[in-house]
Amino acid sequence: MTTLTCFKAYDIRGKLGTELNEEIVYRIGRAYAQFLQPAKVCVGGDVRETSEELKQALARGLMDSGVDVVDLGLIGTEEIYFATKFHNLDGGIMITASHNPIDYNGLKMVREQSRPISNDTGLQDIRKLAEQAEFPQPVAQGVMTQMDNSPAYIDHLLSYLDTEDLQPMKLVVNAGNGAACDTVNRIETAMQERGIPIEFVKMHNTPDGTFPNGIPNPILSEQQPVTGNAVREHKADMGIAWDGDFDRCFLWDHTGRFIEGYYVVGLLAEAFLVKNPGSRIIHDPRLIWNTQDVCAQHDGTAIQSRTGHAYIKEVMYNEDAVYGGEMSAHHYFRDFAYCDSGMIPWLLVCDLLSKKKQSLSELVSERMTRFPSPGEINSKVDDADVAIQRVFDTFRAEAISIDETDGVSLEFPQWRFNLRKSNTEPVVRLNLETRGDEALMKEKTDAILQVLRG
Template identity: 65%
Template sequence: MEKFTCFKAYDIRGQLGTELNADIVYRIGRAFGQFLKPKTIVVGGDVRLTSKELKSAVTNGLLDSGVDVIDLGEVGTEEVYFATSFLKTDGGIEVTASHNPMDYNGLKLVREGSRPISADTGLADIQRLAEENNFPPVTQRGTYKQLSVVGDYVEHLLSYVSFEHLKPLKLVINSGNGAAGHVIDAIEAQFKAHRVPVEIIKVHNNPDGTFPHGIPNPILHENRQDTIDAVLAHKADMGIAFDGDFDRCFLFDENGNFIEGYYIVGLLAQAFLQKNKGAKIIYDPRLIWNTIQLVEENGGEAIMSKSGHSFIKEKMRAVDAVYGGEMSAHHYFRDFFYCDSGMIPWLLVMELVCTSGKTLGQLVGNSVDTYPSPGEINSKLADAKASIARVRAAYEAEAVSVDETDGISIEYPTWRFNLRSSNTEPVVRLNLETRGDKQLMAEKTEEILALLRQ
């Protein structure tokens, strides 16, 4: 029996030709149909050059399983999440490799209610069925139709903000030639129709699967410059950039400074607590002090969850949290079916800039100074386990606390760090923060990296 290496902890992703092709994707469609026994599934695909072919393959697999398919066309991941719940279908599939290199593609799967399907909730079963390739003969094929829900989706997005709160603002929005452009166009049209005084300056807005300006992944420093340049050139109030399937959103302040996702979590937590007194907020273990402080100061309850979208969504449902945020720029919303959205965060921050009378730089400045962090640092290591154990042995004896919720978090009175192996790449990720001491931040970062990479 064949073994498929494209199945990961949370989704399906692989190199084209070697790990993923139309035949494998067809079999995944058949397996999805057999595992879930759904009546209707929505499918969509990002702008990658292979996404159309793979979407067609997974659609055929579903149709041959007797499943009715609604094809949303070229959309981002969250449009599939939205359509799954909005149309009350039994699940959804987005063909996307998000920010992976050009020669990759993949699939993100959800079941009814836009609930994630990951390794422990069915992905392993789907993998086994696809590998066995022992499907019953095709008796009755499902029906196929195309449908756009972009109007309803944008209406939902705009329900998070009040137009009367919005003041004259200039926004730079960089879609990175990914899937976000059509949504930005639709939001801009609504702003114009309602005479909202927000001007949108669009950068790389047209979808282009050849990615002429690089793979949209603003986590990489080299992918930020176009947004920074546009913010400065247009004297904009804020910059916004997306990854390929726009489930993550990255923000830049009025001076073109990149704002780490960590500080946006605290900012959005505050915004929600002002509207939802005493609400629960979910955060991940990598960077925590700023979020905990802001949630507590605003009368909310901060609850830690393991990193990764399936864990955060599960925890949010369990405790009915209004919002959850990861420092990796994934933001989750109760009213968005507990799913992550890359569009809702910038809309909320835009409103916050208007209602607070402060710039984005001023809104996060205090947090950045109070809890400085160098951002996530990745190390490719031959033996990740041994390297992490070496660091742990050096620091745990003197620590105030050691936490194993996700990787290893070690805390001292004035600084703390988290080390974890990635679920999607062969790297170890270091996150570190201090209590207002940038020099200590630099020293400890260097010290741990040296030990880790020994």
């Protein structure tokens, strides 16, 4: 029996050739079908050069199991989520490695109603079936059809805009040569047809699996000035960039300043709570005070979840939450099958800018001052568990609370921090915030890093 190392906590990704190839993906397709027993499943792929061939191998595995396949073509991950729910399909599978290195690829899978599949909800069962590769003969061979899902999807996206009150805007949009390129063009065309006064300044908007401008991952500090500089150059109202499969959305204000995803979570939480008083908002454990404060001010309930899209979605569904957000720029919406979208957030922010007649900078600056954070800081260490324990032992005596929902979080009267280890590399991720004290933020960040890095 082959051991498959490409199965992670809530999706599949691996190095091409060794961890992931057409044969492995074929077996994953057979195993998915054996586990779920679906009748019809949609598939799609991102712009990576291997995505099409892997998608075809996946489709063969599904069809050889008697499953009918709907091929959505070159798309973003959220289009799988939308199509699965909108067309009432039995599941959906996306071929994508998102922001992983160029020699990687992977799969993201959902079941009916776009419910997530994680370690806790079937991913390990699928892995075992794929490893055993003892697949039953189907009663009939499945068939493949092609479908353009974009008209219904674009209509849904634009429903988040109140077009009557929308002010004219200029936006820099950086698709990073990824899957977002075609969707950006379709949104632009639909806006022009409907007379929506939003102008796009498009960057890196040709799909290219060689990623001539680097693999799109705007959370990296070295990539952020590219979009920020363009915002200033074009005197735009806002900048937007996406990762490779555009399930994450990153924003810049009119000055070209990058806005950490944490503060966007608070902004969107407030917007939803104004429209839906008393609703539940889901957040991850890394940075929490701003989100909790926004919820308290607007009669909402903040609920913490483990980090990761499959976990957040499950809590979203169970709590019937109207919105959920992670500081990593994943945003989840009840009206989008409780799934994450990289397109809905910036549309909602455009709506907010018009309604409040304020800039993005004005909307978030006060929150950034109230709960300052240096952003996520990664440290390479020899042994992540030992390094985290060292920090924990140093600071736990002073802590007023300890939380281990995800990694370890220690809270103090005026500051708090969370430490998590990476699932894929010897890296520890630090997130820290204070109650309005930038000097304390810098002091405690330096102190923790000194202990963490030994």
